[in-house]
Each structure stands twice: as C-alpha cells, then as structure tokens.
Amino acid sequence: MFELLFKYPHTVFNKGTFVLLGGWPLWLLGVSIAVAAVGLWFIVRRYSAESLRVNGLKSVAVWLLQTALASILLLMLWHPALSVATLRPQQNIVAVVVDDSSSMAIQDASGGARLAQAKSVLDSGLVKSLQQRFQVRLYKVSDQLARIEHLDQLTASGHSTHLGEGLKQVLADAASLPIGAVVLLSDGADNSGGVDLETISEIRRERIPIHTIGFGRETMAHDIEISDVQIPPRALPDSRLSAQVSFHQHGYSGSKAKLTLRDGAKVLATREIILPKDGVEQTESILFDAGLVGVKTIETSIDPLPGEENTLNNKVTRLVNVDERKPKILYMEGEPRWEFKFLRRAVEDDRSIHLITILRTTQNKNYVQDPFGDSPKVVKDGSFPTKIEDLFTFDGLIIGSTDAPYFTAGQQEIIHEFVDRRGGGLLFLGGRDALADGGYKQSALNDLLPVVLPDRKGTYVIAPATVELTAAGRDSLITRIEEDPEKNVQKWKKLPYLLNFQDPGQPKPGAVVLMDAIPQQGGRLPLLITENFGRGRTAVFATGGSWRGWQMQMPVADKTHEMFYTQLLRWLVSDTPRRVITSTPRQLLEDEAQVKLRAEVRDRNYVPSSDATVEAHIMGPEGIADSVEMVPEPLEQGVYTAEWTTPKPGSYLVETVAKRANEESGRDVLTFRREDGVAENFRVEQNRELLEKLSSETGGKYYKPEDAAKLANEISYSEAGITIRETRDLWDMPAIFLLLLMLRSGEWLLRRKWGVI
C-alpha cells in the first residue's frame, strides 16, 4: 500500500535525502507561495464581502485550502525528488549469514524446523534475486562464523549462538571486500547475552545495514524456563543458603509446579510454587543446607508440566564450594551478664565458627576464653589487640556493653580498618555501656555504625519488648527460624519478650532493618540493623536481653536462640575475604571453553599487593592438570588475571597461590564447571527484539519469512560497499495527485454544505 501511494518503498524515504531538482532558487519558491497566499486572501475576502454565506471562519477555511493547493502546485514546479545511495549492480557483495545453532532445529508448530524454513526462504527465490544484482557469499554462524558454498552444509548442530562475534567476523571480511549489506537468517536466540553496544557501534561505523529475517515463534505455547539461579559460590559447612530462582512460563499461568534442589541424587530442598502470568519473570527463594566440606553441584529444577514443549530448559546447574575454613570471631564484653553467657552457649555447637571472648570481670582483670588456642598472644594474655596484624587474624568482631573510651585511639583506628580494609564483620550489641550510652557517637567508630545514634544518654532501657520482623527481615537468612516465611513471621511475633532494649537511633541510608522492637510501653524501635561498610559489614543488635525471651523462656528442645545467633554470626563472617581471593565471571561455562580467572592479593595488612607472584594450579576431569601464571592488571592494584581454555567438559578446581619474596601470602580455591550441549536449550523463542534492534541500529530492516521477498528490492539502498547516488522523482507520486484532489474536493464539499453552490 505504501509503495502504491508513494511509488517507492519506505526504505528509500528512510535512507534518501529530499532535494529540489528545478533550477530556480529556493527563496523564489517561498516568495511565490507567499504571493499566492496574499493574492488568494484578497480574492477570498472580496468574494466573502459579496456573499454573506462565506464569511468569518468559513472564508479562512476556504483560503487555507486554496493556499495549500497553490503551494503544492508551486512545489511541483521546483521538481522535488529523493537522492538515495544504491549499491552498484554486480559490484557489491551481500553476505547471507544463516544461524546454524541447534536451536534452529526446533520444530515450531507451523512450518517445520526453523532451519528448514530458512533454507526454504533462500531457495524459493531470495538468493536468485540477490544474485541478479549482487555477488552472494554464504556463511553459517553458531559459536563462530564459517563460509559455506551450499545450503546443504547447514546442519543446525552448533552448540551455542554468538551473533555478535559472528557479525564482527563478517566486518573483518568487509575490510577487504565491498560488502554492501548483510542478511541474517536467525531465531535470535543468542547465548552470549545479546549483542553489546560496542559491537553495534562497530557495525554502524562500517555503515553496513543488517537485514534480519526472524524464524521461530516469539513465544512458546507451553513452556517453563529457568532463566537464572543465584546461589552464593562459597559457604561455610552446614550453612543455610538461599537459592534465588528466576523463571518464566507460557501456557500455565496460575498452575502449581514443584521446585527442587538436588546435589546428585540427594534432594536438598523442595517446595511448591505458583506459576506467574505468561511471560512475567518471577523469582522464588528456596533454602537448603550447604552440608559438609566439598564442592557441591547443585541442580535446580522445576518438574515439567503436561504438554510442555521444551523440558530441557527446566534445569540449571550451579556450584557451591563449601569451605573448610573456620572463621574466628573476637567478642569483647565489658560486663559479666547473661547475654554474654547465652550467646557463647548458642554458638558453641557450630563447628565452623571459632568464638574467642574477652570479658572484663573485675576492675582490673579480663577473662579470656579461647577454646581453640589459636588467638594471638596479646589476646591470650587478656588484652584487646593493639596491632593491626593481630586484629586482622580475626574475621569478625563483637563489641558488647563496652564503652568506647575503653578502646584507645589506636585501637579504634584499627577496628575501623578491620572493617573497611580487612573486610571483617563488626557486630554491636546493646547494653548499659553500648551505643549512645557508651559514648560511641563521639568516637572514631561512629561512622561504622549502621545507625545515627541519638544525641542523648539513657537509651538503654530494662523493660519488656517483643519483636517483629520487617519486610527485609522476612527474606533474611539471619532471622529465618522456620522454613516457611509466613510461619517464620508468626513465630517471631509470638516469642516471649526481651528483657531490655536500646534506642539505636535511625538507620543510615543503605542500612537494612531486619527486626523491630515493640516496647510494652508503646512505640517501635529498630532492633537488628545491618549494613555493608567498605569491604566489610556492620550490624547492631540493640538488646542485651535476648537470653530471656529466646532461651530461658523457651522449652529445652527449642533452638531459636541457637539458630538466631549462629545465623547472625555466620552472616558476620561468611564474606570476610582472605588475603587471596579468586573469582571468575561465570562459574558455569555453557558451551564455552574459555575461562577468565581473577585474583585479588593483599599483604599481611590487607593492603593490595602488586608485586606478588601468582600462580593458578588447575585440576580437571580425567586427570587434567595445568598451571597458569597470573599477570598483574596495570590499572587495578593487587589484581591478577589469566585466561585458560578448558579442554573438555566437567568440573574444575583452581588453587591460586600468591607469594612475595618466596614467602606465601595466601592461597584460595575456586571451582567452576563446563557443560556442553546446554546453552541452546534456553531462550529458544525467537528473540525478535534482538533482531529488530540489530537491523534498526544499523540501518537495516527486520522481515518475517513471508515478507522476505521484498528484501531483494530494498536491499539495494545502502551506503556501504560500492554505491551510486540516484534520484527518484516525487512529483508524480499518486499521493500528490490524491492530495490535490482531496483539497479541491474538500473546498467543493464545504461550499455545498454552506449552501453557496
């Protein structure tokens, strides 16, 4: 229809430049139109003075219509046209790139397998019509690009799709060849996360339009797909972990499904979920126990429902490295009290945490309890550390009812560094000499607190208060006593009251309040507040009376107090980094061989260390063993990187060792896994958005298979390759004649309506 009215496809209008081919100057056109307008005005005014039926606004309407008609006629005299670049016939190459990944083998409801449809489009005339004007080069693309001679070489067997990389390789060819356009036949199911802006900018710079023909259904009729699973890559033994499972579905809105976590054959957790509306991404959390030390391969799955078209995307694998390390926590308590006794008891059975305590028992005596005997000498002798290297041997710190002036200025400074630089966790408990009542507002530790302390004393109150979880507390693992979130909320509400509470002030921006205290006398105060600070984290638990409500008032078999403090202290130290930390962007390589390794190395004082020798020792399946030297990153102090190619699928273990002057700074263990034949199982719907974006950003166009025949005509308009500039007349467009006719008819109809004719 567009072409019928406007004579040319809209590609010509998109790419062309409007020009006037008549020899007269443009200003003359303007003057002519103005003269015509004025002249018509006087004629119309004179006529309306003679005829009372065409006056006022009616005369203005007539004048406008006649002026428009005159303007268009005058414009036509100046010979309007479009100047557009077109590819010179037979002097340009069109690259036809066909997606050969395994997702193209999917049989959609109509039309058979996608690749078969693509071949059909090419065979039924597109290639021939292109070949009439251009040289055609055929390529196939999956994880990389390859030239082919015949369509028979397409097999839909590629393990993954990397369109961006493939197109970049086409551009590389364009450096030496006059490629005028690219035609991409694909379902757009890219496994690298899409085509990045850098690649698109690069393509745009070459001014090569990419025309895309999309295959496959844009949505599946019946399918559930897990899009992502987030699980912490490291954990302490027997930790409670939360897996955040994101998924979407089509065709089962409102149905129930079963979400399961497995470690091999062992079911770790399972729960029922209600599926969201079609196409809506939903995230559910499911708790599980990390178990004993070792690498766990956690498989997350949603049981397929009847009629599901693709069940291979219902399962995702993730790795968790359950570390054998035993973080050490130093608890400094300023007064003997029951909260101290029961906190120690609550965590004594946690084999993964070493709690060392210093208690001020009398005016001049401290009592040290170090069951494991691995504290620095200063602590064993009963004193809080004064040197940074002593304090940094700990992973977490608890400060009880100990007033701030007890710590010297030097100690306060190293506590600050402990959190900020070392990355340790710091927990403040409530008490008579804690928080505002302990003078912390005026101390150097004030900015570590996740709260703005009140400006007054007397914030610690020995009076009953119950507890309620906040919205954030409902999702937090620290406060999860019951598996079911709703039961958990109710349990906390029903617990006996705390014996005391403290006003901690207001949470700082970025702090998270997990629990509120509800005093018997009224009001509500934050009770448990957490925050990330520097490389570490801090928390306030504004009470010294949890022992009463959650331990002594509960039956012997109840483990509320134990669970709470264990989970709180594990949160405090689980993410405290060691001197060497290794990471990789993706722990699971899906149909990819290359792994990127990154190590952060710090010295004894946790200052980034750029003069270390860092080596990664890699062990893989079937006895694979290799060593890679990691090189320092020039722009990041203390960071070392390396890339390595995995020879085969399976689980890999990397032990990174850092040394300085032949002395070991530290080591770390990382695990990752390579799985082949999985990438193409996901995102199998046609990614029309990607294909449209590719074409629109590069000056091309998206086509459905049934419209592909138009491509042969429209492809000629390109500024890449060898082109000539052509002009296309506009004066003889049917739309112009129609417009003139409409203007004239419009005036006639108005006059008839007004009874003039």
Next chain:
Amino acid sequence: MRLRSIFFLALAGFGTWGALRAQRPFQQYPGVEYENFPLPPDYQEKTEWTRARLRYPSFINVHGYAEPANGGYHRWTIDYPRSDRHLLQGIRRLTRINTRSVEQIVDLDGTDDVYNWPIMYAVEVGYWNLTDEQCAQLRDYLLRGGFFMCDDFHGTLEWQNFMASMSRVFPDRPVVEIDNKDQIFHVIYDLDDRFQVPGAQYLYSGSIFEYDGYGAKWRGIYDDKGRVMVAICHNMDLGDAWEWSDDPRYPEKFASLAYRIAVNYFMYDLTH
C-alpha cells in the same frame, strides 16, 4: 449475658497469660531470723543481674527433735535477707557485675517466673522436700541454662534428705566432687586451698563442723558439655559467713573465702 461471660473469661485468660509471662516484682518476706530487715535505698533500681533465692517446702523433723508447732521453721529463710544483701554488696564491690542490691525470691510453682532468674541459691537444703513437680521444673530450669547453688547443710542425715529430692531432679546424673583444676575454682580467684567455712555457731561452740559434717565437700552436677550446673556446698555455711561478715567476732578468713567462692561461682556461671 453469654457474650459478657466470654469477654470476662478472655480478660481473665489474658491476665493470667500476662502474669505467667511477666517478671515478678521484688518482694520482701518475713524470715526466721529477720522480720523486717531495712531495704537499701536503691532496691528498686533495675539492673542486669541479681541472685535468686529459692523458696521451698521443708521437712519439719530431720534430726529427730521437735520444731515450732506452727508448721516448723521456714528453712528457706535462714540468713535471709541479711546474708543476701551483704553478698550482693560484695559482688558489686569485687566484680563488674551490675547487680541489684536485693535478692529475688522465686518458687518452683509451675509458672515461668523462675526462668527470669538464671542463677538461684538455696540454703539449708538438708531440710528441703521438693514435690515431683518442683523437681521436674528445677530440672527443666537447669537444662535451659540455669545455675543452682546450695549451701548450709551438714552431715549424713541432711545429705540423705537433700539427695532424696535432688535424685528426683536428676536421676541420671551423678553428684561428683569438683576437681581443683575446674575453672570454677580459678575464674577470678585461684581457690586451690579451700577450707571448711563454719556458721555463726562457731562463735559459741568453737566447732568448725555441725553434726557429723566433717570436712567441706565441694560437689557438683555437670551438664552434657562438662559444665557445673548444680554447685553443692556441703558441710559448710557460706550463708552465715556472708551474713556475719560485718561482725568483728566472725573470723575474716571464713568470710573472705565465702565471698571468693560466691564471686567465682557466679562468674563461672556467667562465663560458661
């Protein structure tokens, strides 16, 4: 009418629930030795800690002699409250424990109040006569993390009577001698050299012991983690030592040891 009944029943229920759950306020009782002992000016101060004294039913006749016809002595009030007040003053002076200046009287009455006071003391337990329910609650109290110290009972007969109740609290746990090396004797003071602490009767009799209670017995019952949860002071009278510590006639060495024992025992409880 029906609705009103339901309303009042519910109110009563809530009231009972509240009473069950709430911490009972301080109350002073008349005792065998002191009818109306003066209260310290700060007795109402809210603090982090205080030591509870157990009120218990007692036997009228243990040693075979008659006791007052009004039902016998209330043995639980022996030394009370002077002993308690002196002791708590000592705790304030010698430690950083933020203690109340007055004790708390508790009962094993089936309510939840006893669990508000994780450290409990009982005197003259050679005369106590706990019911089965009280034994069960004492066991529950201890297994939840409570600490019980008993004192001022002497000789074989009183030991047997004590055990008649204690063996029903813990039929499955033995009473053992506390070793000198145990932290309970070293947490603040090193108390390897302990001796028998006599009661005030020493001032008149000159005898360190009572009945056939020769030699102090420092005994205990341990929990599954190897912690003392019942500290048994047999053949001694620490209560009298605290009570008479301000009397120049009562030997200082006995009073000092009694305070040191208390400090160690309380500090042990708070650190284990």
